[in-house]
Amino acid sequence: MMRGRPGALLATALAGILAVGLLSFVLEPYGVYLLSLWAVYTVAAIGLNLTLGYAGQISLAQATFVGVGAYATALLMPHGWPFGATLALAGGLCFGLGLLFGFPALRVQGHYLAFVTLALTTLAFLVMRNEAWLTGGVQGIAHIARPVPFTSGRAFLMLCLLVLTLVTVATWWLLRSPWGRAFIALRENPIRAASLGVDVRGYTLLSFAIGAALGGVCGSLYAPLVQYVEPSPFALALSLSLLLMVVVGGSGSFLGPYVGALVAVLLPEWLRFMQDYYLVVYAMVVMLLLAVCPDGLVGLAGRMLDRQRRGHPAEPADGGKA
Amino acid sequence: MTPAGPTPGTPVLEARDLHRSFGGVRAVNGISFSVAPGEILGVIGPNGSGKSTLFNCLLGQLPPSAGQVLLDGEDVTGMTPAALNRRGVSRTFQLLQVFPQLSVRENLILAGQEHVGSRLGRLFGRPDAGLTAAAERMLHLFRLEALADLLAGGLSYGQQKLLDAAMAFMAGPRLVLLDEPAGGVNLTLLGAFRERLRAMNQEAGSTFVVIEHNMDFVMSLCTRVICIAEGQIIADGSPQAVRENPQVIEAYLGH
Ligand SMILES: Nc1ncnc2c1ncn2[C@@H]1O[C@H](COP(=O)(O)OP(=O)(O)OP(=O)(O)O)[C@@H](O)[C@H]1O
Ligand SMILES: [Mg+2]
Numbered sequence: 313m314m315r316g317r318p319g320a321l322l323a324t325a326l327a328g329i330l331a332v333g334l335l336s337f338v339l340e341p342y343g344v345y346l347l348s349l350w351a352v353y354t355v356a357a358i359g360l361n362l363t364l365g366y367a368g369q370i371s372l373a374q375a376t377f378v379g380v381g382a383y384a385t386a387l388l389m390p391h392g393w394p395f396g397a398t399l400a401l402a403g404g405l406c407f408g409l410g411l412l413f414g415f416p417a418l419r420v421q422g423h424y425l426a427f428v429t430l431a432l433t434t435l436a437f438l439v440m441r442n443e444a445w446l447t448g449g450v451q452g453i454a455h456i457a458r459p460v461p462f463t464s465g466r467a468f469l470m471l472c473l474l475v476l477t478l479v480t481v482a483t484w485w486l487l488r489s490p491w492g493r494a495f496i497a498l499r500e501n502p503i504r505a506a507s508l509g510v511d512v513r514g515y516t517l518l519s520f521a522i523g524a525a526l527g528g529v530c531g532s533l534y535a536p537l538v539q540y541v542e543p544s545p546f547a548l549a550l551s552l553s554l555l556l557m558v559v560v561g562g563s564g565s566f567l568g569p570y571v572g573a574l575v576a577v578l579l580p581e582w583l584r585f586m587q588d589y590y591l592v593v594y595a596m597v598v599m600l601l602l603a604v605c606p607d608g609l610v611g612l613a614g615r616m617l618d619r620q621r622r623g624h625p626a627e628p629a630d631g632g633k634a
Numbered sequence: 635m636t637p638a639g640p641t642p643g644t645p646v647l648e649a650r651d652l653h654r655s656f657g658g659v660r661a662v663n664g665i666s667f668s669v670a671p672g673e674i675l676g677v678i679g680p681n682g683s684g685k686s687t688l689f690n691c692l693l694g695q696l697p698p699s700a701g702q703v704l705l706d707g708e709d710v711t712g713m714t715p716a717a718l719n720r721r722g723v724s725r726t727f728q729l730l731q732v733f734p735q736l737s738v739r740e741n742l743i744l745a746g747q748e749h750v751g752s753r754l755g756r757l758f759g760r761p762d763a764g765l766t767a768a769a770e771r772m773l774h775l776f777r778l779e780a781l782a783d784l785l786a787g788g789l790s791y792g793q794q795k796l797l798d799a800a801m802a803f804m805a806g807p808r809l810v811l812l813d814e815p816a817g818g819v820n821l822t823l824l825g826a827f828r829e830r831l832r833a834m835n836q837e838a839g840s841t842f843v844v845i846e847h848n849m850d851f852v853m854s855l856c857t858r859v860i861c862i863a864e865g866q867i868i869a870d871g872s873p874q875a876v877r878e879n880p881q882v883i884e885a886y887l888g889h
Binding site for chain 1: 695714719720724727731733736740743744745748749753756757801805
């Protein structure tokens, strides 16, 4: 279930991914790296958008799933696991973990749920840092090889874009299905939803599990992309950063995560010349953005399109929102 | 969604000595009644007399402090609202409850989808769960066709009220509990709305329990009426008899 014409939304997302692929041919390696990072984070943001934006469950645990996916990949690939298998395993593992993390949501909601998932993230971070026998502790795991034939920067970007494409199509299908409708119902009015036969427990857990699985998929691309994993990238800061991507792009909008991740990856780069002040400016830009458009950049774009269309009375006035 | 039929003569719904208190307030204080198949039972009573609380106890929304609820003779006390709904019981709430960010049509499809096939089947099946035709029929019955693609949150109060009621009928329920369906619906629409309900009752043979303050609406729609005051039934009978019952008049005027 999506606002606006579903087919047009999918086409827009796929066109964007294609454009990124083409763009990589005129960019320096660092630019290609940034695009890969965008693709990888977008996958995790799509997952969080499902849990938070569509199903309305505030989760600050997405970083944990990215971490689990990254470690699973880093640990298994040297044992000869093919990349596809580690990717599937990471997704599956996080799906199960997401089911577990979803249980608190059956008892608490809103800010309380945010705090519970925050605590789980902190706990998972401590495990990654302290259980050195498994994770390498603070030293982490270095020299993670990229799967052949995706060893060059550009080739690996293509792999990331391929996975992002699959995730895009699958998410699109899911949101259009009765499941997507049930997720929105959960967010808007769980009591009414239950009175219409919607299994609120089941769908709440599923929204966590599917969102988490996409976090795991992100992680299993992240590890070979940066070729080094250690605990600090998977701390609370990443959860907050992913949350920001969802909110800035437009929580509960299909295209939101793509836009939000782009802002989150590029804005710090553009503001880098400010050196120590960049975080302050970044924070102010984000606050300004949210004040001007609480429904995110995609919501803003939708409203501007609406306004333009109203200039042409011949056009039928449909929702027009992405 | 109709399981094996009950034996003839078994009430569709039966309440046995239901109680529910909130702190010191005895909102429902020993209510027993039954509803026969095909009946349209009206529930009247002053504000705060416990009508909505009774509905919530019957439908698993609130656990009763004591007493039993039977559906087709089977004890369903403590069953969840979703489970009861999947057994063919649907409802509306007193405060209108539609999904504002879904279109009118999507609201209707949502109201029916959990009754179609298995959950996994719904994921891989058609986006509308095969319910577009059923939704169109509801849109037509409740005169909502022109609004089908608008977000429900953008409708007027009365239109949302009609949508709310229409949603309760999407899954072809056997038993429907409506909490003040006429509140906020304008007079011209009200007559049509009553005819809709009557038609549903006769076509589908479904049973209704309707809480309503609009006396004309109750008197012209219901086959039987109970009056609740201070958590207890003070009158039970034909609409005419209940309206003329001195205790009922007293309860209404006394407040
Ligand atoms: N959740 C609750 N918590 C505390 N008290 C409640 C709650 N729900 C209802 N009550 C109390 O129970 C009593 C019955 O309320 P109820 O809503 O069932 O009345 P009603 O007959 O539906 O009234 P109305 O015609 O105004 O809708 C009232 O005194 C009300 O204040
Ligand atoms: Mg009430």
